[in-house]
Amino acid sequence: xxxxxxxxxxxxxxxxxxxxxxxxxxxxxxxxxxxxxxxxxxxxxxxxxxxxxxxxxxxxxxxxxxxxxxxxxxxxxxxxxxxxxxxxxxxxxxxxxxxxxxxxxxxxxxxxxxxxxxxxxxxxxxxxxxxxxxxxxxxxxxxxxxxxxxxxxxxxxxxxxxxxxxxxxxxxxxxxxxxxxxxxxxxxxxxxxxxxxxxxxxxxxxxxxxxxxxxxxxxxxxxxxxxxxxxxxxxxxxxxxxxxxxxxxxxxxxxxx
Numbered sequence: 001x002x003x004x005x006x007x008x009x010x011x012x013x014x015x016x017x018x019x020x021x022x023x024x025x026x027x028x029x030x031x032x033x034x035x036x037x038x039x040x041x042x043x044x045x046x047x048x049x050x051x052x053x054x055x056x057x058x059x060x061x062x063x064x065x066x067x068x069x070x071x072x073x074x075x076x077x078x079x080x081x082x083x084x085x086x087x088x089x090x091x092x093x094x095x096x097x098x099x100x101x102x103x104x105x106x107x108x109x110x111x112x113x114x115x116x117x118x119x120x121x122x123x124x125x126x127x128x129x130x131x132x133x134x135x136x137x138x139x140x141x142x143x144x145x146x147x148x149x150x151x152x153x154x155x156x157x158x159x160x161x162x163x164x165x166x167x168x169x170x171x172x173x174x175x176x177x178x179x180x181x182x183x184x185x186x187x188x189x190x191x192x193x194x195x196x197x198x199x200x201x202x203x204x205x206x207x208x209x210x211x212x213x214x215x216x217x218x219x220x221x222x223x224x225x226x227x228x229x230x231x232x233x234x235x236x237x238x239x240x241x242x243x244x245x246x247x248x249x250x251x252x253x254x255x256x257x
Contacts, residue, residue: 011032011036011039014216018220019224023065024234026191049208052202052217054161058191064224065231084194088198094159145175161194
């Protein structure tokens, strides 16, 4: 589909914004997806084109957080394998389920994730206290509960991606004894894996709008670097506040769609 110059600028700007916000928090799809729909793309075409276009942004954000990724190789490999399975499952569901099957529960999932983000410091302290009382250090990778939660979040991410990063951060913040910045770095890698797996699947079974893909890809790669520079300088309290703010906006936008 041919885009006007204003549509080209709008899609590119949306890509920059999505790459930035995805690296800091997540929910960048809530910027790009509505813009793609406004250009006249069908919802499924917009979804798959967006997933492919956001891959460079996720990779760019992960590179920007490379210092925070040091020492987390085992964690990333373990959680990344789970994310890959979930992303592939979600991508398959996008093409088999009714279009609004998942979207009806998205606001509930995002709201639950925000509650977990807000309560994360208190929950983390309670988990740590319980481990100290039992004398067990616990699983440094979050155990079965985290793996199950990330699997379900990745299924959702392969299907739609909006607020996927917020759900990742809430789960890891609750179950892993680590800084929010280091967990944010892992989140960026997991998002890159899910987007890549879903996009590879879509390449064989769905139709893309390639001009939109290229515009979002270039914009999101730039945004990923911007987001890394801004996000890694935010104190945990401020970063948590940004997550809650963006997530609240996401809920409102999803309810009004």
